Amino acid sequence: MKKFKCLHCGHVFEVESISPGLKCPKCLNRFVELVEGEPIKGKSWSSKSFSVPKIK
Ligand SMILES: [Zn+2]
Numbered sequence: 001m002k003k004f005k006c007l008h009c010g011h012v013f014e015v016e017s018i019s020p021g022l023k024c025p026k027c028l029n030r031f032v033e034l035v036e037g038e039p040i041k042g043k044s045w046s047s048k049s050f051s052v053p054k055i056k
Contacts, residue, residue, distance in 0.1 A: 001014050001015070001016055001037065002014065002015055002016075002017075002018065002034060002036065002037030002038070003034075003035050003036035003037055004022070004024075004032040004033060004034055004035060005032065005033045005035045006024035006026065006027060006029055006031070006032050006033075007029070007031040007032060007033055008024065008027050008029035008031060009024065009026055009027045009029065011024055011025070011026040011027065012035065013025050013026070020053065020054075020055040021054070021055065030054060
């Protein structure tokens with residue numbers, strides 16, 4: 001379980017696993033910040049904030 005905070009509306013929500021289409025359930029913004037939980041392995045997390053790329 002990982003906890004994210006929406007950078008747009010500040011809504012905090014939890015997800016069981018990170019998916020490519022992860023977004024805020026409230027405002028559907030894709031810019032969310034990881035506030036609790038382990039970072040994704042193999043991915044650079046130099047910044048606290050990150051954006052989830054949209055896969056078409
Ligand atoms: Zn939001």
